[in-house]
Amino acid sequence: MELPNSSVKVVQVCRVTRVAPASPLPDLSLPLTFFDIRWLRFAPVQLLYFYEISSSSSIDSTFSFDSILDKLKTSLSLTLKHFLPLAGNLTWPKDSPKPVLSYVQGDTLRLTIVESSNADFARLSSNYGLLEAQEYHPLVPQLEVSHERAAVMSLQITLFPNKGFSVGAAVHSAVFDGSTANLFFKSWAHICKHQGATSSSLPDQLKPFYDRAVIDDQKGLGTLFSIQYQGMDGPNNRSLMVWELQVPQDSVRATFEITRASIQSLRGHVMAAIGSDTSLHLSTFSLACAYTWVCLVRAEETKEDEARLVFSVDCRSRLDPPIPATYFGNCVVGCLVVAKTKGLLGEDGLVVALSAISETLRNLVKKGLLNEAESWVSRLSSLRSGRLVGIAGSHQFGMYEISFGWGSPSKVEFVSIDRTGAISMTDSKNGGGGVDVGLVLKKQYMDAFASLFVKGLIPHSKI
Template identity: 35%
Template sequence: MARSELPEVPGMKVLEQSRISPAPGPNAPETLPLTFFDYVFLPFHPVQRVFFYDLPYSLSDFLRSHLPRLKLSLSLALRDFRPLAGRLRLGSPEGKPEIRCSGGDAVAFTVAESGDDFHDMSGNHARDCARFYPLVPPLPPGTEGGQPVLALQFTLFPDAGVALGVTVSHAVADGSTSAHFLKTWAGICRLGMGGMGGMGPCHVAAPPSYDRSVVWDPKGLERTFLHDLKLLQVERRLVPLDLHGKNDVVRATFALSREQLKKMGERFSSRTGMEECSPYTLAAGLIWASLVKARGGSGDKTEYFGFVTGCRARLDPPLPATYFGNCLGICWVEAEGSDLEEEDGVHIASAAIWKVIRDLEGSGAFRGAKNWIRDIHSLASEGILTVAGSPKLGLYQVDFGWGRPRKIEVISIERTSAMSMAEWGEYGSGLEISLALPRELMRGFRSSVLKLISSL
């Protein structure tokens, strides 16, 4: 969505649009080829997040005291994460997608002011999705040199808070890579407080690893995925699930404490006779079954749930945790809709998800990998519910010196009708789950979920 197409928001003003270049430093590779892990996400829209921070400053104070530090620390972070300032080229001389880095690389950086209600927008209740669109910048238009992969925006809500909007190409970075970059940037900003002159080299985290030779492809997935992408036409995107821009779509968040998750686990074990499963599984099962019930009329229809699993540690040999790019496996679960609508539907959903997660041990993460791209498009037409994000990313640790974020919203979940999941609570002991749904569906879903949560 172009800047001129953004919805009207009271008091929304774009104050500055600039480009931040990586600071001089170690040379990054001129080209960084994508791997078959990256190819999986070429059909997806960029991932968009908004981080809300309490910051009761005036506009002049923010521009004077905070903005210069944010820009300088961003430039220093991009020195290590230079490909994020580069461009994605789908047609390299070898006919394979790659990231091209050059001396003129820079990241689009927008500063804006909003007259909207900061505390209302950063709440958990149902809010119109359209209110969030102005907070996330679009990626700049592509050129013959390729498509930019990252755009950033700070929006100040005077005397209340600030929102950081991040838009990043999923084909270039998975959640782990995005979190690595954001924590590095925030850490440089937070720790480099000795005046602007003191913000020199400041490695708050290990730099990213760009070694593509560590990704083995014994099954020939690169060739298979390139073939499938041509057949499926990337330009089609995942249209069947796209709620973006549709009228009366709202987003809401549901929190589960450690104590509630513990009680859910005890109930799960007593009802199913299975060992206690992970909090992630319990929360996912709760949302999946509740959404099927809220939609109603599933009947004999098979319902699907999809998620990704980290593969850095699953490869042989394992990839470094700092590996730059995507390294995710695609997993999906199926269950009969009529079963999920039963009284024990939540436990049935959780049991089905837990079985797939347990099967991932060993090489299970790559079972059926040749069909990943075809499965994504096929299951999209079936209305699959998927998960964006993970509590393991630790995104609430992204602290620029203002403390932990008050709230994080994954704006792009409405592009794929996904749910987002992150850690919740001061010590990350609980979980928070967000969804974007048509308003009427959200009413029924919210009522069902809150009733189940209150019973804990």
């Protein structure tokens, strides 16, 4: 079986469930909170991890793809003992006011094994090269979604003979936030790397926490969001179909590194410009976001009077009382940053961007995490019009630490940013406290962005 317009062929389609239990599992149901329902119709997030390992590798000179696949599949089944909801589905029963995540006996997680016959693994897994936007599409799975039912996750392992393999994933936005997705992959990798004959233990920091009672919904936001979604595209619309997003034509993909030294240089540049002003937030995240945003606005020659940036803030440690870091599900709020385009294009663009980001973070603390939460779903249509730059991922996830036993990833990608237009952010492949940012842009804009990005990081250059 050949996948359309690709150089890969399907070898096997597996339906994975947890390792066989001593007795049948009961049917399970996990309620969705308002943090989850907010993302009900959002397109799945697609992730991709590359691992280089050849027959001459010093890691394992006797490896075979059969042994790699056996370990990956066995460890995945063992991992599902801890993440059983991942084999379930989202449904919206007629007698339920809200969608639910349910696991029914026989539910499985879809894992597709494919082989690439002639793809250039070195090129695809090189962290700082230029690629066509859709080149990764054959390496990530599609999520099975219909009006009545939506899978939670789908996985794909692609084998590159004598080179390595990749692990691709599509995850439902109403079930996962970045922290939960990262928790799953670190757990799977841990079990794969350390598994014995039947071992599937996880350290406490990797054990998912499922208690929904820790999310207080006194305002009934979950029901409100469900009603608002039902009113979209017709009355009583309980469809679970996600919004389809298209990849702009002539788009290319690239990753850029901001080293720790560059972050320090940017911080010093800002401090020299603001003097004694201590109101700006000068964290690595804020500096990386602000710098990338300014370069992007200039590269795209934004014509709107205002430029908009949105990023997520994890609420787990910020709720009162705080909830465990391993909480399974969505627990983030979106922070919308607005700045005058003229200011971002000016000589002090970085300071303008940081000022806008800092003000948004101060308002989050001052007004509370759930300020204006009632409008999170109702205002989606207005947010989807015009250019809105999102941030996907975080440099704090440690995605380059995810090793299944054959070394760290040679590359990590958020494939779905080619549809959303977001900026991806991970820890630097090269380590050392740096940040890798990824973008998908039309070729002329990417060329302009690359020039601005590199030039602005040269010591003593103006940003």
